[in-house]
Amino acid sequence: MSLEVHKGRAHPVYRERVGYQAGLLGGFSMVAAALLVMGNIATRDAIEQRRAEDLLASLGQVIPARLHDNDLLADSLMLTREDGSEVVVYRALSGLDVAAVAYQVTGQGYAGDIDLILGIDNRGRVLGARVLAHAETPGLGDKIEVARDDWILDFDGRSLGDPTDAGWAVKKDGGEFDQFSGATITPRAVVRAIKGGLEFFDAHRDGLLASAVIQRTDPEEAK
Amino acid sequence: MSNPYARIARDGLWDNNVVFAQSLALCPLLAVTGTATNGLGLGLASVFVMVTAGVLVSLLRGIITPQVRIPVFVLIIAVLVTLVDLGMNAWLHDLHKVLGLFIPLIVTNCAILGRAESFASRQPVARAAFDGLMMGAGFTLVLVLLGAVREIIGSGTLFQGAGLMLGEAMSFLELTLIPDYRGFLLAILPPGGFIALGFILAGKRVLDARADRRAARALDGAAPAA
């Protein structure tokens, strides 16, 4: 088709050679690769920065800024759950004491996993919980998002003893937390996930709260 | 239509519109047009890629041989899109969070390869650039129109999030047309996109038929006088 473009002009013979065409393709590939490398280098730091900002923004929702004076991302821990999966714990330090921790918990919703970030203070009380990702039915199960409903704020200040073990359930199951009309499975999953997160805190309390001092002998140096 | 630029503009915006006439690029179109703002964002990114691709292909048309032209075009477009993707992720991060999934889809936007092949590879640079601009503008028009229709029916708002994308100065665009609207999810979901697009295409044909009738009548009226 585009042969016609060149009809009027004199065609140098070398254009028809395989070598020219292979060189052309190879040359374009090299230029393309060089451009991509340059683009990657130019944007890498900025993109990394944006990712960190995103993470900090969601951590900031469950750990109030007044509780800590450290960089939440710098003082994270890696722990192993009972089922063998690893969990990254972000710690809010006030001086050298751990004021609060935050980590991700996951519930089994109606349509797949519900990922939440859960903030807990050093006495085992929920500072806040926020949904990071879910696939629940729009209009029914998505009331777990704080943007749509303040249901999730009911967990603030709760702990394993408050309410009692039986109370950590939706009202339909005899617990203290509201379910949504038309959706029971979603709030059930969130209640369970948060309870599981508190139990994790309880089981690892010593490791979560004590190790800051050991790891960070000199706050300045660690920065 | 003597002026080639007027012809190019008319083709890109209406007569040979990417979506209206060529039915290309439906995948990104239906995927992002949940709101008018998202449509505008993808449209602007597409315009950038189309203009740049048009210029590059036109510049290089002398050295590219017919045998290897398609892989070279694809390479050019893929590099451009990847650079746009990286740039948006770094400097327009909030918009990238919404559109991030769809930016790579611009590579598969057959309209861009189609224009490179059928127009830019055989036209001078200025015309190729203008064609990319007009084709992109026509695509953006449809993206914004479909996004607006779906956003109004689906959530009762218009240009939600425009402030986030275009800067605070543009947040006046954000309108809540129907207060306390319950939302009509179907319009925002992909099937609603197909239905809305169908009605928009039908509307375009009604307008064209009306214009044809008017032209015919004008011709009839003019004939006896001449």
Place this chain on the structure above:
Amino acid sequence: MSANSTTAAPHAHAPVSVQRTMRLVMLALLPATLFGLWQFGWPALLLFVVTVAAAMAAEAASLAVAGKPARPYLADGSALLTGWLLALTLPPWAPWWIGVVGAVIAIVVAKQVFGGIGQNLFNPAMVARVALLISFPLEMTSFVTPAPLFSGAAPGLLEGAAITFGAMPVPDAMTGATLLGEVRTELGEGATLSQVLPSLFDPLESGLGTIGGSLGETSALLLLLGGLFLLYKRVITWRIPVALLGSLAAMATLMHLLDPQHYAGPVYHLLSGSTLIAAFFIATDPVTSPVSARGQLLFGAGVGLLIYVIRTWAGYPEGVAFAVLLMNACTPLIDHWVKPRIYGRDRRGEPLDYTSTEPRR
């Protein structure tokens, strides 16, 4: 319009018209409809009237836009029947605008856009039901327990109007999920059927229809009677209903035998949800189902199978509307592959060879 006209010429003329077919179908729906209206009271009656009126209005408006004469098309009863069927599948105390939006989707998007009566690819009432279900999941899954007209718990006319037209919320005490939804939820929580079913499912109640559910779908018995009436009047043939119910029952029996604690038996599936109304009144729609006898068997069996699959493993407790739409989409394919034999020709369309006793190659 009769689904029976699939044999080759010569055809004898019969007094079959669109209007007569529609009238017979409505007559067959009448007992189940009246039962539903009695059982769910004034709000249901108002919703029914609003939905049917909106369907007629949408049809008239579409015809006006298309420049077609309104009277003959309106009088054929097809819009009336579409609105009627849609209303029967709605939660009985749904707000009025559910009926209106549903009727407009059914008539405009699912029927008139395709060219009006006889041209639509998908069953209009089912398109509307699916659109409403994914758009308004809350309203479309809020069912009520029966409160028969003039009984103590039933709302009066004014109260009923307040419920339908949004001035008053449905009293909490009266809301509930359907049987299918309730069982699905409990199973999802790890309960077994022997714990759940005895308290929720009573075959006699499900058969008679004195349970919560969609407006006109609760009474299996009356729907079955209506279906048999249509069969007797030859408005529908036996193939789609029998194939649908048969494949659903077969799947349910098979899975029930494999694991009786997690898969309910055939009686439960046949009597619950929209099974019977779909088998006799919706899947048999002559416009959107195959014309040939074998095609109809295939179609019915496909719907039954999909109903079971969606109810058991997919995201929604009831899958009838999705199953019917999916098989509607397959109808052109079925019609293409399963053709009736033309008189004097074999199945491949070659003329029959009577002259030779040799088998054809």
